[in-house]
Amino acid sequence: xxxxxIITILLSAFFGAAATAVAETYDKMTxxxxxxxxxxxxxxxxxxxxxxxxxxxxxxTKGRLNEAKKAIEKNSLNKPLGKNxxxxxxxxxxxxxxxxxxxxxxxxxxxxxKMSVKRDSLLMELHNLHETINLLEGSRAAxxxxxxxxxxxxxxxxxxxxxxxxxxxxQSEAEAERLKGDLEAERERARKLxxxxxxxxGELQSTLIKVSRDVRGTIISMSDILFESGKAxxxxxxxxxxAKIAGILIVYKDPKVVVEGHTDNTGSKELNQxxxxxxxxxVLSFLVEQGVTVERLTSKGYGFSKPVxxxxxxxxxxxxxxxxxxxxxxxxxxx
Amino acid sequence: MLxxxxxxxxxxxxxxxxxxxxxxxxxQQQIRVATEAELxxxxxxxxxIKDENVTIADSLFAVAQEISKRSVMSxxxxxxxDLAIAHxxxxxxxxxxxxxxxxxxxxxxxxxxxxxxxxxxxxxxxEIRTDEDVEVKSKGGVSNE
Numbered sequence: 001x002x003x004x005x006i007i008t009i010l011l012s013a014f015f016g017a018a019a020t021a022v023a024e025t026y027d028k029m030t031x032x033x034x035x036x037x038x039x040x041x042x043x044x045x046x047x048x049x050x051x052x053x054x055x056x057x058x059x060x061t062k063g064r065l066n067e068a069k070k071a072i073e074k075n076s077l078n079k080p081l082g083k084n085x086x087x088x089x090x091x092x093x094x095x096x097x098x099x100x101x102x103x104x105x106x107x108x109x110x111x112x113x114k115m116s117v118k119r120d121s122l123l124m125e126l127h128n129l130h131e132t133i134n135l136l137e138g139s140r141a142a143x144x145x146x147x148x149x150x151x152x153x154x155x156x157x158x159x160x161x162x163x164x165x166x167x168x169x170x171q172s173e174a175e176a177e178r179l180k181g182d183l184e185a186e187r188e189r190a191r192k193l194x195x196x197x198x199x200x201x202g203e204l205q206s207t208l209i210k211v212s213r214d215v216r217g218t219i220i221s222m223s224d225i226l227f228e229s230g231k232a233x234x235x236x237x238x239x240x241x242x243a244k245i246a247g248i249l250i251v252y253k254d255p256k257v258v259v260e261g262h263t264d265n266t267g268s269k270e271l272n273q274x275x276x277x278x279x280x281x282x283v284l285s286f287l288v289e290q291g292v293t294v295e296r297l298t299s300k301g302y303g304f305s306k307p308v309x310x311x312x313x314x315x316x317x318x319x320x321x322x323x324x325x326x327x328x329x330x331x332x333x334x335x
Numbered sequence: 336m337l338x339x340x341x342x343x344x345x346x347x348x349x350x351x352x353x354x355x356x357x358x359x360x361x362x363q364q365q366i367r368v369a370t371e372a373e374l375x376x377x378x379x380x381x382x383x384i385k386d387e388n389v390t391i392a393d394s395l396f397a398v399a400q401e402i403s404k405r406s407v408m409s410x411x412x413x414x415x416x417d418l419a420i421a422h423x424x425x426x427x428x429x430x431x432x433x434x435x436x437x438x439x440x441x442x443x444x445x446x447x448x449x450x451x452x453x454x455x456x457x458x459x460x461x462e463i464r465t466d467e468d469v470e471v472k473s474k475g476g477v478s479n480e
Contacts, residue, residue, distance in 0.1 A: 087414050087418075090418060091414070091417050091418050091421055094418065094421035094422055094424075094425060095421045095424065097421075097425050098421055098424035098425040098427075098428050099424075101425060101428030101429055101431075101432050102424070102428045102431075104428075104432050104435075105428060105431045105432045105434075105435045106435075108432065108435035108436055108438065108439045109435050109438065109439075111439050111442075112435065112438045112439040112441075112442040113442075115439070115442035115443055115445075115446045116442050116445075116446075118446055119442070119445050119446045119449050122446070122449040122450060122452075122453050123449060125453055126449065126452055126453050126456060129453065129456040129457065129460055130456065132460060133456065133459060133460055133463060136460075136463050136464070136467065137463070140463075140467070
């Protein structure tokens with residue numbers, strides 16, 4: 001319950017109408033004072049914000065408030081307010097309400113202006129930050145760009161190297177293909193030569209010369225009847241055969257030849273070993289005389305260590321007494 | 336007797352002159368307040384303000400104009416017009432307070448957005464600077480800061 005109501009109840013019990021008039025006067029004075037203090041406080045804030053229009057509103061409203069105060073004070077305290085005082089108070093009250101609202105607007109606008117100024121300052125700061133970022137980004141971009149240029153140059157060099165290598169590889173492959181072709185041709189030639197040689201060797205086949213093949217190559221096995229008994233001298237027949245063989249070997253240059261001397265088991269081991277060595281050496285010498293290059297020839301005596309037949313029979317012993325020419329199959333491509 | 340009559344006439348003349356001056360003052364005041372009220376009324380119409388205060392002000396102003404048509408000199412004309420002006424001011428002030436609240440809210444929003452942008456850009460700048468330092472240090476150089 002408001003103060004004025006309490007006063008009204010207490011006083012009206014004793015003073016009736018006079019009390020009501022006093023309460024009314026009190027109410028209105030309180031209202032005027034409330035307007036006054038609110039007006040003063042808002043005006044002081046607006047002065048700090050430098051709002052020029054506030055001063056006119058303040059003085060006009062202050063004038064009206066003072067007018068109202070005077071009108072009410074003029075009125076006798078124990079009588080109701082006269083028409084003039086009431087009219088003055090009404091205008092004062094509404095004008096003060098308008099003034100306070102206008103002040104509130106001015107305060108809001110002042111705040112909005114302050115925020116706008118702050119925002120302008122932030123926009124400036126934003127602009128500067130933007131510039132700084134652009135600068136840093138620009139210098140980094142420039143650095144990256146130069147790195148990129150260097151990398152591109154490196155890459156370009158690598159590309160050139162790769163291209164050169166590719167061309168070289170192409171050339172090598174072409175060369176390899178050509179060599180392969182040559183090799184094939186060589187193989188074919190060698191095969192044909194070998195076939196020819198074998199055919200020629202085959203033609204030497206007789207009762208005293210046996211031509212066969214095994215893993216070692218072509219074996220031309222010459223009977224020891226072609227030798228003087230117990231001696232290493234070559235007979236005329238043997239020389240004839242060897243000459244033919246030499247002729248074949250001179251034409252077909254690749255195969256290497258191993259001359260092996262063998263005996264039966266008649267006599268001592270040392271004697272047979274010596275005889276087999278002498279006979280194989282004699283054949284080798286003859287072939288060299290005939291023009292076969294010595295580097296292709298090897299001679300070896302085995303004595304009776306490698307029989308091909310049974311030494312218990314005379315036929316067997318006859319077979320064991322021999323000189324073998326092993327014409328090795330030439331590996332392709334080797335000179 | 337003659338002196339008495341002359342003194343009475345002089346007194347009457349004085350009163351007439353005085354009342355004429357008073358009439359002129361009152362008429363000027365009426366014209367001023369009437370003009371003020373018309374301007375405020377037009378302002379309220381321009382802003383399409385149609386609240387309780389405008390309605391009261393329009394009624395008061397109409398009463399004042401009616402009285403002034405019937406009587407040249409009337410304190411009531413000034414009173415009603417003054418009160419109408421006060422109500423127009425309240426109506427216009429309430430409207431502008433709303434507008435100012437909107438302006439303040441918009442300014443506050445714009446400020447907040449700018450503050451956020453600045454904060455974001457500062458973070459970006461700090462990151463760029465950190466990356467730069469790492470890059471330069473890894474190459475054995477000296478940082479820009």
